[in-house]
Amino acid sequence: MEQRPETKKKPRGKARVIEGKCIACGARCQMSCPVDAIEMNEKEEPIILEDKCIGCKKCVKQCPVGAIEIFFTPEEEALLKEIGAEGGAAEEAEAEEDEAGEDGAESNIALWSGVWVYVEQFEGKVHVVSWELLGKGRILADDLGVELAAFVLGDNIKHLADEAFAHGADKVYVMESALLKHYRTNSYLHGTVGLVNKYKPEIVLMGATGLGRDLAGAVATDLKTGLTADCTQLNIDKKMRILEQTRPAFGGNIMATILTETRRPQMASVRPHVMPMPEFNADKKGELIEEPFTLSEEQIPSKVVEIIKAAQETSVNISGASILVSGGRGMQTKENFARLQEFADQIGGVVAGSRCAFDEGWIEHPRQVGQTGKTVHPKLYIACGISGAIQHLVGMQDADHIIAINSDKTAPIFEVAHLGIVGDVMEIIPALSDKLKQTNAKPVE
Ligand SMILES: Cc1cc2nc3c(=O)[nH]c(=O)nc-3n(C[C@H](O)[C@H](O)[C@H](O)COP(=O)(O)OP(=O)(O)OC[C@H]3O[C@@H](n4cnc5c(N)ncnc54)[C@H](O)[C@@H]3O)c2cc1C
Structure with a gap:
């Protein structure tokens, strides 16, 4: 019988609390622990029971402020080095699996930062809801102490960056390509998910327009994150650094405030004219970041054959x-x-x-x-x-x-x-x- 080579098991380490970082968010780490290895002290801060902890990292991922880390004993560190020196794709894969979590979708939320607003345009003309969202985005970004960015996809749309700066954006991400001339779910989804995965904004806002509803749903599904549609209020819980997304629920009989606690980005859509327009400051400048669109026409399954504009819309507005x-x-x-x-x-x-x-x-x-x-x-x-x-x-x-x-x-x-x-x-x-x-x-x- 063939003798299998002895494999060294990679140590998992133990969780520990980083002093001074816990915000007493409500025992989320304790609730996430599968082996009851976390108790709470009188200040509602976690105490990790080392003998019970299995180093599964669930509490690390759950913590909204990165207040829990994994540590290793000197022996474990030496073993880790040894395994690292031996290298091996299997180890890397295991590490990646650990990082991704059991369902492969969880992410370390502390790594995500910034508020992003999708600038929806048709033939170079921006839908007003995008500027309204930049106004709201400015307030949210200031509350979090992070940057406000706009992102826009299309063909010949770079000039829109100046408008986005004037409406409050600090940065504008532009993805220009002739293939993005007309909105198609697959191409805009690919572009948006690429940008979000690369820059990791913690909040993404989109207009609840026909296009925005289509894109937001597709993006949230692809990123396996939450999306609250048709919000009427957006606020930051400053203690938890989390977006409170409020909208009517149960046929409008209650106003529900929805949180995306364990996934990033937190996504919300808002209908036009719900948020007030921000002030327009033509002197405001910002940073323009261009990103390439990486699909070819053959890779986009839908084709635009003809654009038929709706018959004259009712004159009532x-x-x-x-x-x-x-x-x-x-x-x-x-x-x-x-x-x-x-x-x-x-x-x-x-x-x-x-x-x-x-x-x-x-x-x-x-x-x-x-x-x-x-x-x-x-x-x-x-x-x-x-x-x-x-x-x-x-x-x-x-x-x-x-x-x-x-x-x-x-x-x-x-x-x-x-x-x-x-x-x-x-x-x-x-x-x-x-x-x-x-x-x-x-x-x-
Ligand atoms: C899922 C869902 C979605 C909905 N969406 C909407 C929506 O988008 N928009 C919407 O409006 N509703 C919506 N509704 C319906 C909503 O619940 C109410 O039924 C509706 O808004 C009531 O309309 P109203 O105020 O005109 O009528 P009523 O509720 O019947 O009120 C009539 C009012 O007129 C007053 N009144 C009567 N006679 C006089 C008089 N002579 N002079 C002065 N006052 C008088 C009465 O005191 C009363 O307050 C929705 C309901 C559901 C379940």
Whole structure:
């Protein structure tokens, strides 16, 4: 029988806490330990029981601030050196396997740093949501004390870097290629995943547009990380250095805050007009980093045969309007919406409505505000006969000024309103209209 050569087993070491680094995050390391080798002291910091620890590194990977490391005894170190000198691909493979974790997807989250925003462009024109996200990204990056970067893929798009700097980016990663002229999931996925794996940003934000939804889902799947779609708020928990991603859940009945605790990057998408536009500073400059696109046309399975632009979109754009006069079920009839239109024309506003108004056939869907409609951020939002259900509020609560007219003084809309009028909307709106006519007031330009 053939004698197998004796193999030396690579020592795994033991975990230990690096003094002064633990932030008492809530015993995540303890929960991750498969052999109960971690106890917590009165300060909620871990004590590692050396005799029980098997050096599996799970706590090391779980720790959000890199406060746990693996150490070796001098004998183990000598053995490691010996094995290292003997070399061998098998050892390297084992080391890689250890690093990757059991499912091959876990990563050392302490290595990931920076906030990235995807700059979505079509024929060189940037979607406004990208600049809005740079505004939010600036706040998140400042809270973390890290860089804010934008990344853009396409053909002939290098000039967009200056716009990204002016909207707050410190760095812009540009991937230019004729093969990226038109969006295709496979090619943009390949480019984005390549950039993310190389530079390891801890947060990646994308617009919840048709394109952004497609790309974000594909990227998150490929990177085996979490993605929270359609966030309405993004904040940093400074103690844990983690992104709090808030969005409506369970049909909009609760606001859920979602964390991506053990994977990186933390990915979130946000709909257009949810976040305010940042200031534009044309003097702001930054660092431009160009990266090559490495696929050939033959390696991209989808082909763009023809681009057919959608027929003229409805002329109504409630998302960009600065004054919205919005009606709900309290308007009672379609005819009453004509009075709202008259009033809106007088003050230079646009008519919008709640989902009930849409369901009743009083407004078209592009005018619906809320979770299943549009998110709006006007200077003035006048809510007429709208109760203020959470699904409606998520679409309009960030308006600069909210005036609510409702006959029920307990209606939830008054909780977000800056000015509330309790009364019959069909008395108040015509009265306001008449007053404006008498004073010959002109609409806001
Ligand atoms: C998954 C899901 C998604 C949804 N998405 C959306 C969405 O995108 N947008 C949306 O709006 N809703 C959405 N909804 C529906 C939402 O839950 C509410 O049902 C809806 O917003 C209520 O519309 P409303 O305020 O017009 O009607 P109501 O809730 O019926 O309120 C009518 C209000 O008018 C007041 N009123 C009545 N008569 C008068 C009067 N004469 N003068 C003054 N006030 C008067 C009443 O006091 C009442 O407060 C969604 C629901 C679900 C489950």
